[in-house]
Amino acid sequence: MAKYVGQRIKRTEDPRLIQGLGHYVDDIKLPDTLHVAFLRSMYAHAKIKSIDTSEAAHAPGVVAVYTGKDVAGKIGPVPCAAALPGLKIPHYPVLAGDHVTFVGHPIAAVVAIDKYAARDAIDLIMVDYEELPVVVDVEEAAKGGPLVYEEYGDNIAYKLTSGEGDIEAALAASDHVIKQRIVHQRLIPIAMEPRGVLARYYPGEKELTIWTSTQIPHLARTQLAIMLGVPENKVRVIAPEVGGGFGSKLNVYAEEGLVGWIAMQLGKPVKWIEGRRENFQSTIHGRGQIGYIEVGCKNDGTITGLRYNVFADMGAYLQLLTPAIPTLTGLMLSGCYKIPAIQMNVTAVFTNKMSTDAYRGAGRPEATQVIERAADLVAAELGMDPVEVRRKNFPEPTEFPFKTATGLFYDSGNYQGALDKALGMADYTKMREDQKKAREQGRIFGIGVSTYVEICAIGPSAATPAGGWESATVRIEPTGKVTILTGASPHGQGQETSFAQLAGDELGVDLNDVTVIHGDTSIVQYGIGTFGSRGTAVGGTAVFNALQKLKEKATQLAAHLLGVDASSVTFKEGRFSVEAAMAAAGGNGDSAKEASAPKTVSIQEVALAAHVAHQIPPGFEPGLSATNFFEPSNFTFPFGTHIVQVEIDRETGKIDIQRYVAVDDCGNVLNPMLVDGQVHGGIVQSIGQALYEEAVYDEQGQLVTGTLMDYAIPKAAMVPWMELDRTETPSPVNPMGVKGVGEAGTIGATPAIVGAIVDALSPFGVRHLDMPIKPEVVWRIISASA
Amino acid sequence: MKKPITVTVNGVAHHDEVEPRLLLVHYIRDVLGLTGTHVGCETSICGACTVILEGQAAKSCTMFAVQADGESVTTIEGMAASGDLHPVQEGFWEQHGLQCGYCTPGMIMAAAQILDRNPDPTDAEIRHGLEGNLCRCTGYQHIVEAVQNAARKMKGQEATGD
Numbered sequence: 034m035a036k037y038v039g040q041r042i043k044r045t046e047d048p049r050l051i052q053g054l055g056h057y058v059d060d061i062k063l064p065d066t067l068h069v070a071f072l073r074s075m076y077a078h079a080k081i082k083s084i085d086t087s088e089a090a091h092a093p094g095v096v097a098v099y100t101g102k103d104v105a106g107k108i109g110p111v112p113c114a115a116a117l118p119g120l121k122i123p124h125y126p127v128l129a130g131d132h133v134t135f136v137g138h139p140i141a142a143v144v145a146i147d148k149y150a151a152r153d154a155i156d157l158i159m160v161d162y163e164e165l166p167v168v169v170d171v172e173e174a175a176k177g178g179p180l181v182y183e184e185y186g187d188n189i190a191y192k193l194t195s196g197e198g199d200i201e202a203a204l205a206a207s208d209h210v211i212k213q214r215i216v217h218q219r220l221i222p223i224a225m226e227p228r229g230v231l232a233r234y235y236p237g238e239k240e241l242t243i244w245t246s247t248q249i250p251h252l253a254r255t256q257l258a259i260m261l262g263v264p265e266n267k268v269r270v271i272a273p274e275v276g277g278g279f280g281s282k283l284n285v286y287a288e289e290g291l292v293g294w295i296a297m298q299l300g301k302p303v304k305w306i307e308g309r310r311e312n313f314q315s316t317i318h319g320r321g322q323i324g325y326i327e328v329g330c331k332n333d334g335t336i337t338g339l340r341y342n343v344f345a346d347m348g349a350y351l352q353l354l355t356p357a358i359p360t361l362t363g364l365m366l367s368g369c370y371k372i373p374a375i376q377m378n379v380t381a382v383f384t385n386k387m388s389t390d391a392y393r394g395a396g397r398p399e400a401t402q403v404i405e406r407a408a409d410l411v412a413a414e415l416g417m418d419p420v421e422v423r424r425k426n427f428p429e430p431t432e433f434p435f436k437t438a439t440g441l442f443y444d445s446g447n448y449q450g451a452l453d454k455a456l457g458m459a460d461y462t463k464m465r466e467d468q469k470k471a472r473e474q475g476r477i478f479g480i481g482v483s484t485y486v487e488i489c490a491i492g493p494s495a496a497t498p499a500g501g502w503e504s505a506t507v508r509i510e511p512t513g514k515v516t517i518l519t520g521a522s523p524h525g526q527g528q529e530t531s532f533a534q535l536a537g538d539e540l541g542v543d544l545n546d547v548t549v550i551h552g553d554t555s556i557v558q559y560g561i562g563t564f565g566s567r568g569t570a571v572g573g574t575a576v577f578n579a580l581q582k583l584k585e586k587a588t589q590l591a592a593h594l595l596g597v598d599a600s601s602v603t604f605k606e607g608r609f610s611v612e613a614a615m616a617a618a619g620g621n622g623d624s625a626k627e628a629s630a631p632k633t634v635s636i637q638e639v640a641l642a643a644h645v646a647h648q649i650p651p652g653f654e655p656g657l658s659a660t661n662f663f664e665p666s667n668f669t670f671p672f673g674t675h676i677v678q679v680e681i682d683r684e685t686g687k688i689d690i691q692r693y694v695a696v697d698d699c700g701n702v703l704n705p706m707l708v709d710g711q712v713h714g715g716i717v718q719s720i721g722q723a724l725y726e727e728a729v730y731d732e733q734g735q736l737v738t739g740t741l742m743d744y745a746i747p748k749a750a751m752v753p754w755m756e757l758d759r760t761e762t763p764s765p766v767n768p769m770g771v772k773g774v775g776e777a778g779t780i781g782a783t784p785a786i787v788g789a790i791v792d793a794l795s796p797f798g799v800r801h802l803d804m805p806i807k808p809e810v811v812w813r814i815i816s817a818s819a
Numbered sequence: 820m821k822k823p824i825t826v827t828v829n830g831v832a833h834h835d836e837v838e839p840r841l842l843l844v845h846y847i848r849d850v851l852g853l854t855g856t857h858v859g860c861e862t863s864i865c866g867a868c869t870v871i872l873e874g875q876a877a878k879s880c881t882m883f884a885v886q887a888d889g890e891s892v893t894t895i896e897g898m899a900a901s902g903d904l905h906p907v908q909e910g911f912w913e914q915h916g917l918q919c920g921y922c923t924p925g926m927i928m929a930a931a932q933i934l935d936r937n938p939d940p941t942d943a944e945i946r947h948g949l950e951g952n953l954c955r956c957t958g959y960q961h962i963v964e965a966v967q968n969a970a971r972k973m974k975g976q977e978a979t980g981d
């Protein structure tokens with residue numbers, strides 16, 4: 034067993050974080066820093082007739098005030114990287130011109146000597162608005178409704194049909210076709226650290242440094258260089274400690290470009306820290322689909338076809354990946370089942386709301402909810418156990434790579450194995466017996482099962498807008514300390530530890546002698562970043578490959594130092610040694626040299642020799658480092674089974690999750706403790722979606738759930754104890770056999786929770802409920818039958 | 820008009836003149852430079868700004884610095900002042916009670932108060948005690964285990980972990 038990989042190693046990043054010694058953006062203090070506050074639109078849709086900033090400009094402490102007119106033509110638009118046929122991309126200025134299209138749209142920026150002065154001056158800006166009709170509902174927007182952009186003539190951002198197989202014939206030949214409308218409500222990511230930007234410009238060096246709370250420092254650098262017209266090699270983006278992302282920081286925002294530009298105008302450091310209310314209004318939202326399922330099945334439970342017609346809410350603008358998210362839904366509609374015909378028809382619409390984009394799971398939770406609800410609907414229609422419907426449609430473990438009717442090849446899987454393990458942990462048979470007894474006693478008791486598969490390790494470059502590879506450099510410094518530079522940009526996932534574990538084992542060095550550096554574009558070679566459960570499967574693989582290259586190079590020098598052929602050298606626990614037989618037999622023939630040569634040399638000694646370079650073989654490049662850019666050949670497809678038991682209080686409709694059992698398979702595991710943490714967090718965000726969270730806009734486009742008092746993210750007492758286990762089916766896509774786990778919980782959990790509540794309420798005739806399933810919804814169903 | 824205040828933070832008395840509207844958390848972060856105390860919502864809901872004020876956990880984002888005049892504050896930076904980690908800090912480290920780390924200082928301060936009031940809490944009591952502190956990463960399970968780990972240590976029993 035390896036010393037580090039596979040072990041529950043405590044995180045190396047924690048000592049600074051548990052002592053309050055980490056540095057998030059707002060913790061970085063530069064002398065003479067100016068502070069920015071934004072005036073944002075209070076209307077969802079309006080013409081701006083005039084803006085008067087004169088009073089604000091003369092307020093105490095104010096240094097400058099900027100509006101859309103000041104920056105027009107000087108800062109490029111907020112970028113959208115997605116490309117789809119017929120896609121309409123509205124021009125998205127960093128400060129609104131004469132047209133605002135959502136509440137929170139930035140209109141003016143005040144720069145002042147401190148944040149209090151900046152916020153005071155915001156209130157002195159006079160804006161004359163002319164309100165315009167507002168469209169909030171996606172189906173109304175699709176039909177026509179008030180137009181977000183008059184010039185387009187409709188609210189359709191794009192339409193797309195995807196999938197394979199003859200869906201009409203498949204549904205026509207089915208014994209049953211079940212239809213269901215399904216809502217995937219809009220969610221708000223709520224990273225605990227809001228966004229923040231600090232920018233500094235050195236006019237002599239012409240170097241712009243932007244510290245920003247982001248998941249994608251290199252991609253942000255490229256986009257910010259384009260927005261600002263600054264050479265990319267003069268822009269340095271630093272993602273310092275990042276306090277959570279969940280996809281919301283997988284983006285390039287207006288404020289990042291604008292704060293950088295202001296720093297260049299004023300020649301002083303400039304900082305903007307997002308308030309929580311701004312975070313609600315102006316950081317991307319997630320989900321936001323209303324769809325119609327048609328699922329066909331045979332009498333024995335075989336699923337024959339699935340159609341999903343969906344209206345996808347883009348919001349008012351397209352952020353970096355906004356239009357791409359529904360396409361991920363289309364890819365994963367087959368779930369872990371053999372379905373010969375699948376079709377998705379997307380109508381993506383503009384509304385007067387904040388943009389949607391990638392929120393943990395990004396399109397795949399919607400797909401999983403669709404196919405898992407469909408499986409439950411089939412079970413209900415046929416009177417089958419939901420477990421049996423699932424088992425009936427699984428591919429066998431021998432059928433991998435498994436081709437879906439959505440055009441994917443699933444890399445590896447054993448869906449029966451995870452299901453059986455979860456059924457055993459839950460004691461499913463007894464659970465059903467308990468349910469029977471409970472119902473006899475008049476209790477409302479339900480069991481839900483989700484067997485999910487997700488698409489991770491995003492991804493092959495051909496399938497991504499800006500490259501799907503990842504990079505790593507590993508070097509051993511002259512003193513023997515190991516430095517890893519990763520293009521991944523972890524922000525809580527713990528890869529400073531798990532990548533150090535890899536180096537510790539591969540190089541035979543102490544974990545504490547390894548430092549992992551990420552997030553600084555001037556230090557780290559170009560990289561893609563952390564999202565789509567790719568950090569370990571793609572970024573970690575790059576580290577692993579670089580370690581192999583490094584070892585090869587070190588072996589060359591070690592052999593030279595030992596006076597033998599590289600083929601005669603073995604490497605174990607940090608030491609290169611001449612094989613005993615080779616040494617005894619006189620090595621490669623130069624016996625005098627071999628007799629005086631040491632029999633063993635440590636990797637640290639090799640590193641020093643590589644740098645001093647007094648004794649290197651001909652053609653050997655001094656130094657000891659290796660770089661790998663890893664391009665994956667496919668996505669990976671983690672999977673698992675979640676089982677939930679709920680009991681509902683008849684008087685109040687309160688839902689009590691009594692048991693939560695999860696078996697997840699993310700391939701081989703580097704650090705089980707970190708995997709458990711990822712699964713826990715994902716499941717609890719799913720519980721939030723299933724039971725509590727919903728971004729609600731009123732008819733005027735005001736975000737009603739605009740504070741943490743109104744938008745309920747789970748608290749400690751609102752979530753159950755989770756019983757976790759794993760199966761490990763290695764991925765063939767990378768040499769470590771890892772798959773990724775960051776999004777498993779948010780993808781696999783909601784259908785199990787919803788399924789359990791629907792099951793509990795099935796005696797009341799319920800076959801489906803949309804999220805969030807609040808006690809009021811449940812209470813009304815129970816009360817209506819009383 | 821600025822007001823003179825004296826606040827003892829982590830055992831050190833600080834004398835400053837501050838605007839009456841300066842929030843305590845901004846005093847701690849911006850005037851004293853102790854940036855371990857975080858701002859997450861500015862509405863006293865998320866708890867990232869939790870400090871111990873005169874022995875009680877307090878949300879420093881919804882208090883004015885002048886309200887702490889003459890009082891004593893402990894921040895996360897004061898928890899390991901002796902050089903050794905506080906048992907609650909050790910518990911969070913050993914049980915993976917943090918991921919991004921942003922809520923962690925507030926969580927640790929709140930958890931320390933829970934154990935101060937109840938050295939032998941049940942899981943449910945820990946969860947109830949942490950209702951004023953939001954975490955979006957961990958799902959709270961490892962946090963509950965972290966607090967139990969600390970409770971065992973503080974009772975002088977050997978922590979076993981899992």
